[in-house]
Amino acid sequence: MQLEMICTGEEVLSGQIVDTNAAWFANAMMDVGVELQLRTTVGDRMNDLMRVFTERSHAADLILVNGGLGPTSDDLCCDAIARATGRALVEHSAWREHLQEWFKNRNRVMPPSNLKQCLLPEGAVLVDNRNGSAPGFRLKFNRAWFFFTPGVPAEFKPMVLEHFVPFMRATFGQSTATQLHKLLTFGHGESALAERLERLTPPAGITLGYRPSLPYVEIKVFARGADAALALPAYLDTLRAALGAAVVSERHSDLAAAVHELLVQNSHSLSLAESCTGGMLSSLLVDHAGSSAYLQHAVVSYSNAAKEKFLNVSPTTLANHGAVSTETAMAMAFGARSVLDSDFALAITGIAGPDGGSDATPPGTVAIALCDRTECWTQMLKLAQRSRGAVRAMSCAVALDMLRRRLLQQEVVVPYSVIAVLEQRRESHH
Amino acid sequence: MQLEMICTGEEVLSGQIVDTNAAWFANAMMDVGVELQLRTTVGDRMNDLMRVFTERSHAADLILVNGGLGPTSDDLCCDAIARATGRALVEHSAWREHLQEWFKNRNRVMPPSNLKQCLLPEGAVLVDNRNGSAPGFRLKFNRAWFFFTPGVPAEFKPMVLEHFVPFMRATFGQSTATQLHKLLTFGHGESALAERLERLTPPAGITLGYRPSLPYVEIKVFARGADAALALPAYLDTLRAALGAAVVSERHSDLAAAVHELLVQNSHSLSLAESCTGGMLSSLLVDHAGSSAYLQHAVVSYSNAAKEKFLNVSPTTLANHGAVSTETAMAMAFGARSVLDSDFALAITGIAGPDGGSDATPPGTVAIALCDRTECWTQMLKLAQRSRGAVRAMSCAVALDMLRRRLLQQEVVVPYSVIAVLEQRRESHH
Numbered sequence: 031m032q033l034e035m036i037c038t039g040e041e042v043l044s045g046q047i048v049d050t051n052a053a054w055f056a057n058a059m060m061d062v063g064v065e066l067q068l069r070t071t072v073g074d075r076m077n078d079l080m081r082v083f084t085e086r087s088h089a090a091d092l093i094l095v096n097g098g099l100g101p102t103s104d105d106l107c108c109d110a111i112a113r114a115t116g117r118a119l120v121e122h123s124a125w126r127e128h129l130q131e132w133f134k135n136r137n138r139v140m141p142p143s144n145l146k147q148c149l150l151p152e153g154a155v156l157v158d159n160r161n162g163s164a165p166g167f168r169l170k171f172n173r174a175w176f177f178f179t180p181g182v183p184a185e186f187k188p189m190v191l192e193h194f195v196p197f198m199r200a201t202f203g204q205s206t207a208t209q210l211h212k213l214l215t216f217g218h219g220e221s222a223l224a225e226r227l228e229r230l231t232p233p234a235g236i237t238l239g240y241r242p243s244l245p246y247v248e249i250k251v252f253a254r255g256a257d258a259a260l261a262l263p264a265y266l267d268t269l270r271a272a273l274g275a276a277v278v279s280e281r282h283s284d285l286a287a288a289v290h291e292l293l294v295q296n297s298h299s300l301s302l303a304e305s306c307t308g309g310m311l312s313s314l315l316v317d318h319a320g321s322s323a324y325l326q327h328a329v330v331s332y333s334n335a336a337k338e339k340f341l342n343v344s345p346t347t348l349a350n351h352g353a354v355s356t357e358t359a360m361a362m363a364f365g366a367r368s369v370l371d372s373d374f375a376l377a378i379t380g381i382a383g384p385d386g387g388s389d390a391t392p393p394g395t396v397a398i399a400l401c402d403r404t405e406c407w408t409q410m411l412k413l414a415q416r417s418r419g420a421v422r423a424m425s426c427a428v429a430l431d432m433l434r435r436r437l438l439q440q441e442v443v444v445p446y447s448v449i450a451v452l453e454q455r456r457e458s459h460h
Numbered sequence: 461m462q463l464e465m466i467c468t469g470e471e472v473l474s475g476q477i478v479d480t481n482a483a484w485f486a487n488a489m490m491d492v493g494v495e496l497q498l499r500t501t502v503g504d505r506m507n508d509l510m511r512v513f514t515e516r517s518h519a520a521d522l523i524l525v526n527g528g529l530g531p532t533s534d535d536l537c538c539d540a541i542a543r544a545t546g547r548a549l550v551e552h553s554a555w556r557e558h559l560q561e562w563f564k565n566r567n568r569v570m571p572p573s574n575l576k577q578c579l580l581p582e583g584a585v586l587v588d589n590r591n592g593s594a595p596g597f598r599l600k601f602n603r604a605w606f607f608f609t610p611g612v613p614a615e616f617k618p619m620v621l622e623h624f625v626p627f628m629r630a631t632f633g634q635s636t637a638t639q640l641h642k643l644l645t646f647g648h649g650e651s652a653l654a655e656r657l658e659r660l661t662p663p664a665g666i667t668l669g670y671r672p673s674l675p676y677v678e679i680k681v682f683a684r685g686a687d688a689a690l691a692l693p694a695y696l697d698t699l700r701a702a703l704g705a706a707v708v709s710e711r712h713s714d715l716a717a718a719v720h721e722l723l724v725q726n727s728h729s730l731s732l733a734e735s736c737t738g739g740m741l742s743s744l745l746v747d748h749a750g751s752s753a754y755l756q757h758a759v760v761s762y763s764n765a766a767k768e769k770f771l772n773v774s775p776t777t778l779a780n781h782g783a784v785s786t787e788t789a790m791a792m793a794f795g796a797r798s799v800l801d802s803d804f805a806l807a808i809t810g811i812a813g814p815d816g817g818s819d820a821t822p823p824g825t826v827a828i829a830l831c832d833r834t835e836c837w838t839q840m841l842k843l844a845q846r847s848r849g850a851v852r853a854m855s856c857a858v859a860l861d862m863l864r865r866r867l868l869q870q871e872v873v874v875p876y877s878v879i880a881v882l883e884q885r886r887e888s889h890h
Contacts, residue, residue: 316738
């Protein structure tokens with residue numbers, strides 16, 4: 031079965047709004063094991079709509095059309111499919127009564143413009159809309175069944191789940207089920223990951239996809255059909271073995287979510303000291319509801335004065351080693367942990383760029399430290415030739431990964447192939 | 461000229477990610493006065509790609525293709541267009557040298573899989589990518605010029621602006637000269653803004669567009685043709701008068717950028733104290749290179765202990781008024797300003813939700829304060845029925861708008877129609 035979607039609406043095509051219905055629909059289809067094959071987005075212009083309907087009617091078996099059923103002059107879908115298929119528009123008297131009842135129950139008089147929504151192409155089957163005035167409908171045109179749905183999400187989504195999915199199953203049968211498993215990786219480029227994995231020929235029906243989402247690359251493992259589903263667990267183990275420390279989560283979309291969960295589960299407390307990341311690390315954690323359970327404080331110590339005042343970094347350390355040094359990073363983490371006696375502290379100090387720094391510490395030089403109650407780990411990284419945003423995002427990810435690995439009792443510092451390491455050290459407190 | 465876009469990628473089609481490149485592109489085209497006519501979204505399957513390329517090649521004049529140029533096995537665009545057009549893939553030796561140099565500058569060895577990115581369809585014109593390893597390219601196929609671009613936004617966007625737009629202009633001519641002026645608004649809904657403006661009939665050739673981009677609504681004023689351009693300045697003045705304090709910038713895309721510029725220009729210093737926003741306010745400013753010139757420190761004082769320790773908020777204030785109160789917000793701002801004697805300080809304390817809070821301070825209750833050397837302004841807001849992210853983003857925007865207005869010597873506190881105000885006060889320090 032070739033399943034397609036046609037999204038209509040000037041505001042969707044022109045990017046005035048991001049089309050969340052489209053993403054929702056594709057996800058909903060994957061949930062029922064069906065893959066969407068093509069999506070066409072078209073504006074509210076009669077000729078464009080008629081042309082797209084006719085073109086797609088020859089290519090697809092089933093087409094979900096979204097939007098363009100409202101009462102205003104730029105809602106053209108019903109008229110366009112009637113013209114494209116050479117059908118008349120006829121009044122659906124039951125829907126007219128339903129609408130009049132609907133307005134009456136709300137003590138409103140039905141505006142004449144709503145009468146338009148009682149007109150359907152001749153022979154079309156009306157689909158109930160329990161949340162709005164625009165009915166859905168379906169009709170066959172050339173090879174394809176067209177299924178028209180309103181654009182309002184609260185009307186669209188129930189119609190898909192309650193009417194479209196049952197119709198699809200009744201008409202085209204159950205399709206092969208698709209399973210999807212995701213591996214979130216950090217520290218390695220898409221091509222380096224692919225190189226490691228592509229020599230491991232997947233079982234039949236299993237394919238890999240890579241989605242870079244700075245600073246991560248998500249690896250998606252699709253298993254299509256029953257045999258592939260059976261082979262999936264063993265193949266995932268093979269992938270995990272090949273990827274090693276590159277995989278930072280299989281359930282979260284970023285490291286902050288993974289660290290948040292570990293800190294909450296283990297009732298640990300955390301403090302942060304940030305320089306070049308400027309609150310980004312803190313904000314990534316605070317994005318998650320419940321962060322107040324563990325986050326005691328974060329200090330954005332942008333100036334040396336702030337590092338001394340809030341974190342007790344000694345002027346001697348700053349003078350001898352500079353603000354961007356493993357010594358200063360350790361002193362920041364040590365100070366941040368001590369103030370309120372947190373279980374852990376992370377510190378980041380660096381040059382985000384594009385300007386600033388010196389020959390010794392050019393933009394992209396970042397020192398990161400993690401302290402717990404007895405030990406401190408630190409590393410100085412070189413994130414060369416990267417934008418300010420990328421340097422900050424990668425620095426946060428390295429810090430979070432160090433803490434994540436510590437919380438899981440793993441080696442704290444691991445190599446990342448996309449990051450050059452200038453210095454690494456581990457020290458015990460006295 | 462029929463302009464179309466083809467978005468490729470399993471993850472875009474399948475709704476794993478919302479296609480922000482598509483929305484951005486349509487907006488960027490509107491900015492240069494060109495309307496996108498159709499968008500087709502297709503997965504990473506060779507047959508589907510070849511079929512879509514061939515179909516669209518007969519219908520469009522210019523097609524921007526996005527995604528599918530990476531080094532891995534699911535990046536099929538280059539191969540697909542080569543097969544669809546019957547061209548061989550040939551190595552582009554200059555790009556190979558460029559790539560080898562690129563990896564060398566990052567102290568990395570080029571993985572063999574990147575060699576794939578040096579292969580282009582015979583006769584295709586390479587388009588430089590200054591931010592990544594995948595080159596763009598363009599070629600003519602049937603009626604259409606195809607312009608292939610990488611999916612990574614940081615590579616895609618500059619390529620569109622620096623290469624695609626000039627190519628489009630050179631090949632298809634200038635469309636009617638369109639001027640675009642943007643008004644960034646905050647604190648008022650799209651429909652409320654439209655209501656205020658739509659009674660002011662615009663001069664011929666001038667149209668308005670609204671783009672909500674949380675927590676802002678951007679109003680775009682398009683002037684098409686010479687007469688409209690002449691009428692634009694007076695009409696903008698009419699809009700400014702009607703919008704009043706709703707307009708927060710005419711040159712920046714967010715309030716942080718506007719405040720950053722004002723602080724740098726005036727050589728003022730700033731300190732921050734954040735609770736529920738958790739570093740977001742700081743991070744919004746630190747996004748801008750040069751923020752170290754004014755940002756002395758930011759304290760994310762998530763716990764009461766941190767508020768006392770770092771900001772000298774008295775335990776009595778916290779006990780008498782609670783952590784979320786105008787008194788505590790003022791004390792936080794006062795403390796944050798005093799530590800390093802900054803010119804200004806902003807403080808935010810609230811309940812981001814969705815859980816937490818109390819009957820007196822439910823989720824969405826946020827107190828914000830601004831202190832300068834002599835005075836303090838504070839307000840307590842109710843951001844009801846909003847997500848955690850929205851509460852945090854709106855709180856940051858209100859704080860930044862208060863500081864912006866202070867820096868411009870305007871009334872610091874203004875009403876926002878989408879925000880309920882529970883309490884407002886202004887106090888002098890003694």
